[in-house]
Amino acid sequence: MILLSFVAAFALTLLPLPQWAQALRPEWVALVLIYWCTTAPQRVGVGVGWSAGLLLDVTRDALLGQYALSFAVVAYLAVKLHQHMRALPLAQQAPLVLALIVAAQALVLLIKGVTGQPVWGIGYWLPTLSSALLWPAVVVALRGMHQRYAALK
Amino acid sequence: MNTTYSSGAMKPLFIRGPSLVLRFLFFAVISLILMTVDHRQNYLDGVRGVLSVVIYPLQYAVNIPFLTYRWLDESLSTRTALSKENTMLREQNRLLEAQLQKFAALETENMRLRELLQSSKKVGERMLIAELLDVDVDPFRHKIALNKGARHGVVPGQPLLDSTGIIGQVFHVGPLSSTALLITDPSHALPVQVNRNGLRALVIGTGSFSRLDVPYISKSADVQVGDLLISSGLGGRFPPDYPVATVTAVERDPGQPFAKISAAPTARLERSREVLLVWPENSSSRAAPTPADAEAPKSAAPVSAQPGISFTPMSVDALSEEVE
Numbered sequence: 001m002i003l004l005s006f007v008a009a010f011a012l013t014l015l016p017l018p019q020w021a022q023a024l025r026p027e028w029v030a031l032v033l034i035y036w037c038t039t040a041p042q043r044v045g046v047g048v049g050w051s052a053g054l055l056l057d058v059t060r061d062a063l064l065g066q067y068a069l070s071f072a073v074v075a076y077l078a079v080k081l082h083q084h085m086r087a088l089p090l091a092q093q094a095p096l097v098l099a100l101i102v103a104a105q106a107l108v109l110l111i112k113g114v115t116g117q118p119v120w121g122i123g124y125w126l127p128t129l130s131s132a133l134l135w136p137a138v139v140v141a142l143r144g145m146h147q148r149y150a151a152l153k
Numbered sequence: 154m155n156t157t158y159s160s161g162a163m164k165p166l167f168i169r170g171p172s173l174v175l176r177f178l179f180f181a182v183i184s185l186i187l188m189t190v191d192h193r194q195n196y197l198d199g200v201r202g203v204l205s206v207v208i209y210p211l212q213y214a215v216n217i218p219f220l221t222y223r224w225l226d227e228s229l230s231t232r233t234a235l236s237k238e239n240t241m242l243r244e245q246n247r248l249l250e251a252q253l254q255k256f257a258a259l260e261t262e263n264m265r266l267r268e269l270l271q272s273s274k275k276v277g278e279r280m281l282i283a284e285l286l287d288v289d290v291d292p293f294r295h296k297i298a299l300n301k302g303a304r305h306g307v308v309p310g311q312p313l314l315d316s317t318g319i320i321g322q323v324f325h326v327g328p329l330s331s332t333a334l335l336i337t338d339p340s341h342a343l344p345v346q347v348n349r350n351g352l353r354a355l356v357i358g359t360g361s362f363s364r365l366d367v368p369y370i371s372k373s374a375d376v377q378v379g380d381l382l383i384s385s386g387l388g389g390r391f392p393p394d395y396p397v398a399t400v401t402a403v404e405r406d407p408g409q410p411f412a413k414i415s416a417a418p419t420a421r422l423e424r425s426r427e428v429l430l431v432w433p434e435n436s437s438s439r440a441a442p443t444p445a446d447a448e449a450p451k452s453a454a455p456v457s458a459q460p461g462i463s464f465t466p467m468s469v470d471a472l473s474e475e476v477e
Binding site: 007010011013014015016017019022023025045046047049050053054055058059060061062063064065066068069072073075076079080111115117118119120123124127 | 173174176177180181183184185186187188190191192197200201204205207208211212214215219287288289290291292293294296324325332338339340360423
């Protein structure tokens with residue numbers, strides 16, 4: 001179930017989009033990671049986040065470890081905040097998710113800057129915004145799958 | 154808002170604190186080590202290769218709907234359309250063949266003249282057609298994924314062409330797939346020369362598919378709008394004499410030390426479906442792609458490796474110089 005959702009997130013990350021939409025593509029893997037870190041923190045934590053980040057490094061052909069580190073940070077913060085998150089309604093979780101993804105993106109930006117990779121302007125932050133906006137949809141979809149799976153078991 | 158979750162029968166309310174921090178620190182240190190090692194050295198290419206094999210099925214799966222669409226599009230097109238295309242291609246082929254005849258004569262003449270000058274310049278490269286995987290690699294970089302990898306003899310740094318010019322170079326190679334950097338990526342630079350007068354220059358990507366920068370050209374240099382820039386082969390990475398870009402704007406501002414020149418790539422960077430991988434002749438002793446290509450998972454390209462695809466009709470002794 002968890003694995004399946006991560007596979008779907010990677011597929012969505014790879015899916016070709018028209019050029020105008022490419023810059024808006026949410027960080028699917030980060031969203032799924034945050035969902036599982038807040039709902040099942042016993043099973044999904046820093047280790048899973050790090051591995052997912054490492055795979056994303058290879059998918060994006062980036063420096064090995066840059067997404068791994070930032071996703072480990074996201075997973076750590078999400079596990080730390082999971083009780084907070086659960087107490088909040090969906091609409092209020094979104095700003096928190098925004099903050100988590102901003103942290104991840106800022107870390108990636110920092111690493112890119114330090115290692116001399118070119119970075120874009122303000123457009124770099126668009127995926128962060130679209131991720132936060134899509135957070136409620138992701139939660140509804142994953143929770144639906146989760147509950148149906150639990151009912152089947 | 155209902156916040157009950159039905160994941161497990163019983164779970165501890167609190168997660169053990171120190172172990173989480175410790176685990177985080179552990180992974181953070183590993184990532185820092187990975188980044189440090191990966192930044193300049195290529196010791197980790199094996200790791201990347203293994204992980205790229207994990208990703209490849211997914212890339213392939215994402216690609217399938219687009220492949221099916223194209224297949225349907227091709228098989229459902231009408232007979233008249235196909236025959237029309239066929240006639241057009243045949244005409245084009247005849248035209249190209251006629252041009253090639255002339256090229257062969259020019260080639261031999263060039264070789265003869267060079268022999269007179271006692272400066273030998275070998276032509277002839279091996280080529281292999283690779284298909285683009287229809288996936289987005291990184292939205293902020295100009296990178297593409299290819300369906301050929303180390304098993305087909307692909308090496309990092311290998312040049313990529315399409316029928317109209319240079320596209321880019323291979324960046325990372327996995328066993329079955331590879332990623333390539335396009336010439337329009339801002340981190341890419343390519344040594345070129347102006348075809349008209351041989352003026353050397355660099356072409357640097359801007360991040361836009363339609364514009365390249367040509368920096369560090371003095372204001373008095375003879376560059377005009379419409380000039381063709383061809384690869385000079387000076388970096389030793391790209392084969393010489395392939396078209397790269399045409400100059401679109403030259404701006405000579407008296408306040409600036411250099412002219413501001415921009416160019417448009419001749420290759421159809423965002424539209425090509427298939428690209429040619431080139432092996433320069435000096436490294437042609439590397440793994441031959443022919444046998445591996447036959448057993449490749451997706452050998453959609455019928456023309457796999459044609460030795461001396463460039464200009465075959467040459468004098469016999471010139472041909473024998475090519476190590477094939």
